[in-house]
Amino acid sequence: MQKTxxxxxxxxxxxxxxxxxxxxxxxxxxxxxxxxxxxxxxxTGTWWACIDYGHxxxxxxxxxxxxxxxxxxxxxxYPEGEEIKDGIPATTRYIWAMAHGGNKYPSRLWxxxxxxxxxLSEDAGNSFQLVETLWRHxxxxxxxxxxxxxxxxxxxxxxxxxxxxxxxxGISCAGVFETIDAGKTxxxxxxxxxxxxxxxxxxxxxxxxxxxxxxxTNPDVLWQQNHCGIFRSDDGAxxxxxxGETEGPARFGFAIAVAEDNPEQAWVAPADSDMTRxxxxxxxxxxxxxxxxxxxxxxxxxxxxxxxFDIVYRHALATSRDALAFGTTTGNFFFSPDRGDSxxxxxxxxxxxxSVQFVE
Amino acid sequence: MPTVKFTYALNRFxxxxxxxxxxxxxxxxxxxxxxxxxxxxxxxILDEQGSLRRHVNIFxxxxxxxxxxxxxxxxxxxxxxxxxxxxxxx
Numbered sequence: 517m518q519k520t521x522x523x524x525x526x527x528x529x530x531x532x533x534x535x536x537x538x539x540x541x542x543x544x545x546x547x548x549x550x551x552x553x554x555x556x557x558x559x560t561g562t563w564w565a566c567i568d569y570g571h572x573x574x575x576x577x578x579x580x581x582x583x584x585x586x587x588x589x590x591x592x593x594y595p596e597g598e599e600i601k602d603g604i605p606a607t608t609r610y611i612w613a614m615a616h617g618g619n620k621y622p623s624r625l626w627x628x629x630x631x632x633x634x635x636l637s638e639d640a641g642n643s644f645q646l647v648e649t650l651w652r653h654x655x656x657x658x659x660x661x662x663x664x665x666x667x668x669x670x671x672x673x674x675x676x677x678x679x680x681x682x683x684x685x686g687i688s689c690a691g692v693f694e695t696i697d698a699g700k701t702x703x704x705x706x707x708x709x710x711x712x713x714x715x716x717x718x719x720x721x722x723x724x725x726x727x728x729x730x731x732x733t734n735p736d737v738l739w740q741q742n743h744c745g746i747f748r749s750d751d752g753a754x755x756x757x758x759x760g761e762t763e764g765p766a767r768f769g770f771a772i773a774v775a776e777d778n779p780e781q782a783w784v785a786p787a788d789s790d791m792t793r794x795x796x797x798x799x800x801x802x803x804x805x806x807x808x809x810x811x812x813x814x815x816x817x818x819x820x821x822x823x824x825f826d827i828v829y830r831h832a833l834a835t836s837r838d839a840l841a842f843g844t845t846t847g848n849f850f851f852s853p854d855r856g857d858s859x860x861x862x863x864x865x866x867x868x869x870x871s872v873q874f875v876e
Numbered sequence: 877m878p879t880v881k882f883t884y885a886l887n888r889f890x891x892x893x894x895x896x897x898x899x900x901x902x903x904x905x906x907x908x909x910x911x912x913x914x915x916x917x918x919x920x921i922l923d924e925q926g927s928l929r930r931h932v933n934i935f936x937x938x939x940x941x942x943x944x945x946x947x948x949x950x951x952x953x954x955x956x957x958x959x960x961x962x963x964x965x966x
Contacts, residue, residue: 571885571931571961572920588916593924607923 517839518874522563523849524554524831527867529565531583539851539862543583553831555614556875559622563875564641566611566627574608574629578641592627592635592644600631600667601657608633610665613831615673618680626683628670632660634685636699647699655690655704659721663689663743664830671830672728676735684728684738684753691723692740692753708756710744726770727830731779739782741772741830746784748809759809765796766803766812771833771842775855780808783835783856785828785842795824802833802842802856818859819850829870836874843869878955880910885961890914898957903934903947906957921959931962 519534520542529551531543546565553566563579565586576591594606610630617624617636625637627644633651635644650656660668665688672686681698684705691706709723724743731737736752745767746760760767765786775781783804788796799821803812820826826844833842840852847866850859877897887893896913900906904926911918921932928934928944935941935958941949951957 569920571929572889573923573929590919596925598925605923605925605927607925607927 517853518836518876520556520875521834521841522554522556522871522873522875523843523866523869524551524566524871525843525847525867525869526550529554529563529583530866531563532862545579545583545586546577551870552611553614553871554873555871556873557616557625558875559616559619560640561876562641564614566614568610574611576611576627576641589641590643592629592633592646594633594646598646598651606631606633609667610669612665612669612671613673613685615675618675618677620680624680626673626675628673628685628687630665630669631667632656632670632687632690634670634673634699649699650685650693650695650702653693653702655721659719660687660690661722663724664726672725672740674728674730674735674738676730677732678735684730686725686728686740688726688743689724690721692725692728692738694753705749705753706756707754708749708758709742709747710758712744727772729772729774731774732776734779737774737779739772739774741769741784743768743790746772746809748782759805761812764803764812765801765814766805769828770830771828773833773835773840775835776837778806781806781855782809783833783840784812785833786814787827793827795826798822798824800824800826800844802840802852802859804856815852815856815859817857818852818861820848831871831873832869834872834874839874841872841874843872845869877953878906878951878957880906880957880959883958883960886917886920886959889920890917903941903949903951903957907947933960933962934958935960 521532523530528547529545532539533542550568555564565577567575576589577586579586598606600606613628615626623640625641627635634647637644674684676682682696693702694705711723725740728740738749740747745758747756748759749756769787771785773783800819801814801816843849849862880896899909936951
């Protein structure tokens with residue numbers, strides 16, 4: 517298990533460190549500021565804080581000393597004159613995803629934003645440029661729309677470690693896209709997904725994959741917690757199948773994680789329907805499948821089972837070897853040393869938690 | 877020469893921020909000049925398309941500006957230009 521966890525919260529970046537069998541706070545940075553994503557680049561150990569200052573705009577900071585000091589970097593910005601739709605200027609409203617570009621490209625970083633722009637840095641994050649091929653995709657202006665946020669947002673960026681020019685991205689609401697040439701061209705990858713909320717549930721775009729993740733041991737196996745179910749692909753997103761439960765809790769939610777050592781093992785954090793968005797019947801659980809989504813087991817040992825309203829945002833469930841951790845919308849933070857079989861409370865008094873990542 | 881005054885909230889990001897005599901015939905020019913004194917501050921006040929951020933206000937001699945997009949409101953050599961955050965959030 518990696519011994520540090522980075523949390524992006526509504527009131528700052530919080531780093532926890534595991535020492536003497538206990539998680540304790542190592543660092544608090546940007547106190548009071550919403551940190552949409554706290555991200556550590558595993559190649560360099562650099563920490564990134566994506567901040568959403570309500571008044572002063574979206575900002576980006578990095579630290580090379582585990583949060584002791586921070587440097588502000590110019591945040592991704594849309595070129596002058598770009599529009600979300602005709603007459604609506606495009607500005608960076610939120611940073612919703614960050615990913616490194618792989619070991620072959622040590623200076624490459626990707627960032628996903630609301631309102632739907634993907635940004636690429638080839639200079640270790642000193643500057644970011646809009647990926648115009650995706651921004652000019654013929655489906656964007658009419659086929660993408662808000663979901664979770666007012667405008668379309670890129671929340672998932674998956675770089676294939678076998679071929680780091682191959683990247684999948686997830687957009688709410690548009691769906692999944694794939695490039696095999698580092699963003700020069702893009703293909704839609706929505707076959708098999710459903711969009712029950714659309715007049716045409718099998719439209720070309722408009723899907724709502726809340727989050728998409730890839731299995732580290734087989735990056736062709738992708739999992740997504742979708743607005744309309746849990747979907748898995750065994751062929752690199754070419755085809756998706758619904759593996760959610762029809763009656764059980766593993767169906768609606770936002771977060772999903774896949775085991776580092778087993779592409780058939782995954783966890784979701786169920787929420788009640790999209791109409792209530794609370795813990796189901798006031799009881800919090802994580803569901804795990806060990807058989808590729810054929811069956812799901814609700815894991816509740818150590819989690820609150822009454823009077824609970826918590827749900828888990830899309831970036832706030834993480835795994836590292838046997839460890840699992842998640843943070844909730846009401847500031848509860850839980851850790852499991854045994855793949856979810858049992859849970860320990862790390863903190864009940866945190867701000868709303870947006871992101872959790874295990875790091876060295 | 878108009879003077880720019882800042883909300884205390886910007887002190888968090890720009891240490892030593894104080895009332896600043898400035899140059900320029902338009903608000904855009906004024907903010908460009910301020911940015912040379914406090915590098916990066918323009919991005920805190922305006923978005924990348926040059927509009928005033930939604931939760932930031934500018935007052936000229938006590939009056940809220942009208943044009944938040946192209947910043948065409950007039951001022952004089954003796955004007956005081958206040959940059960203030962809207963009171964919002966939680």
